[in-house]
Amino acid sequence: MSNFSSIRHLIRGMTDAVAGDTHDEPRLMERARPLLADLISSDDWLPDEFAQPHPEHYQQYLLYCDPHERFSVVSFVWGPGQRTPIHDHTVWGLIGMLRGAEVCEGFELAGEGSPPRATGTVRLEAGGIEAVSPRIGDIHRVSNAFDDRASISIHVYGANIGGVRRHVFDPLTGAAKEFISGYASPNMPNFWDRSRA
Amino acid sequence: MSNFSSIRHLIRGMTDAVAGDTHDEPRLMERARPLLADLISSDDWLPDEFAQPHPEHYQQYLLYCDPHERFSVVSFVWGPGQRTPIHDHTVWGLIGMLRGAEVCEGFELAGEGSPPRATGTVRLEAGGIEAVSPRIGDIHRVSNAFDDRASISIHVYGANIGGVRRHVFDPLTGAAKEFISGYASPNMPNFWDRSRA
Numbered sequence: 001m002s003n004f005s006s007i008r009h010l011i012r013g014m015t016d017a018v019a020g021d022t023h024d025e026p027r028l029m030e031r032a033r034p035l036l037a038d039l040i041s042s043d044d045w046l047p048d049e050f051a052q053p054h055p056e057h058y059q060q061y062l063l064y065c066d067p068h069e070r071f072s073v074v075s076f077v078w079g080p081g082q083r084t085p086i087h088d089h090t091v092w093g094l095i096g097m098l099r100g101a102e103v104c105e106g107f108e109l110a111g112e113g114s115p116p117r118a119t120g121t122v123r124l125e126a127g128g129i130e131a132v133s134p135r136i137g138d139i140h141r142v143s144n145a146f147d148d149r150a151s152i153s154i155h156v157y158g159a160n161i162g163g164v165r166r167h168v169f170d171p172l173t174g175a176a177k178e179f180i181s182g183y184a185s186p187n188m189p190n191f192w193d194r195s196r197a
Numbered sequence: 198m199s200n201f202s203s204i205r206h207l208i209r210g211m212t213d214a215v216a217g218d219t220h221d222e223p224r225l226m227e228r229a230r231p232l233l234a235d236l237i238s239s240d241d242w243l244p245d246e247f248a249q250p251h252p253e254h255y256q257q258y259l260l261y262c263d264p265h266e267r268f269s270v271v272s273f274v275w276g277p278g279q280r281t282p283i284h285d286h287t288v289w290g291l292i293g294m295l296r297g298a299e300v301c302e303g304f305e306l307a308g309e310g311s312p313p314r315a316t317g318t319v320r321l322e323a324g325g326i327e328a329v330s331p332r333i334g335d336i337h338r339v340s341n342a343f344d345d346r347a348s349i350s351i352h353v354y355g356a357n358i359g360g361v362r363r364h365v366f367d368p369l370t371g372a373a374k375e376f377i378s379g380y381a382s383p384n385m386p387n388f389w390d391r392s393r394a
């Protein structure tokens with residue numbers, strides 16, 4: 001029996017939050033933070049199928065998407081030593097560390113032809129939360145802090161993140177390239193079977 | 198590439214409908230009917246994993262659950278010759294035939310110790326829709342119309358149907374027994390990956 005009450009609580013809370021003013025980013029992030037903190041305070045609920053690393057690259061599994069795509073919840077699974085390119089999000093996001101640890105390097109663009117400028121590095125341990133958004137700093141590169149095991153973070157975004165048109169940046173030239181991430185699985189977990197959890 | 202736009206459209210439409218008056222059953226059923234009719238007008242979207250019969254008994258797969266559990270959408274998959282017991286729902290439901298055909302026998306209770314009384318039988322062909330609710334008749338027994346192949350209907354209910362405490366009835370004595378159906382799979386389809394569909 002897994003414990004799905006925290007993820008259901010987060011989903012309901014964010015559903016109610018976006019029913020008000022969807023564009024009040026600080027308010028939505030403030031609502032999301034304690035819900036995410038509660039969710040990652042225990043590591044007994046994420047079904048194994050949505051915690052599987054891929055040998056070649058990180059995996060992003062959709063856990064929930066709002067019907068109007070005003071927010072989504074994903075599990076981000078790192079194999080040993082894996083990292084993202086430098087990328088942006090274009091919407092607000094909270095990153096909560098569930099298992100293991102990750103290193104987030106912040107960047108800002110330094111103009112045409114120049115490498116993005118590093119703005120600081122944070123190491124996120126289980127239970128910790130980081131934030132991104134165009135307002136507070138939206139460009140980063142994230143790595144599994146471990147070379148010998150998987151790490152998993154749970155992200156809440158202010159959109160259906162797998163469908164957002166956003167960018168990766170060349171670390172040498174800063175050149176932007178568009179991408180849409182999609183999701184690693186055609187399935188999502190069923191958090192609503194009350195005969196199971 | 199499957200086409201998930203009709204199921205997304207139904208989910209969004211019902212989400213908006215329940216945000217008003219959740220208890221106005223006739224209005225909700227009226228909103229759901231054309232959305233369900235559109236959904237079952239083509240049979241190119243239900244992922245195979247949620248269309249699998251079980252050798253022993255019918256399967257109920259959750260396709261979507263409203264965060265506040267005010268409505269749900271399920272696929273109901275019949276193996277050859279399978280049928281339900283006589284049962285009720287306690288909430289409104291619409292049954293839309295996607296593939297194959299099913300036979301719905303209506304019943305009403307006839308008092309303690311007496312067999313439930315048959316109120317009429319309907320054969321539902323692909324594209325057809327039936328309704329149940331405590332208001333319009335809530336007790337039925339449903340069978341696959343075929344002995345040699347699977348049939349599939351898509352249901353919309355006014356609750357998280359897999360979690361509802363309801364009843365099966367003895368066909369000889371009418372005696373009621375409580376049950377909670379649950380769901381056949383720990384997963385749901387991901388209808389929100391716009392890089393796929």
Ligand SMILES: [Fe+3]
Nearest residue numbers: 087089140142
């Ligand atoms: Fe990121």
Ligand SMILES: [Fe+3]
Nearest residue numbers: 284286337339
């Ligand atoms: Fe039924």
Ligand SMILES: [Mg+2]
Nearest residue numbers: 003006038042
């Ligand atoms: Mg908990």
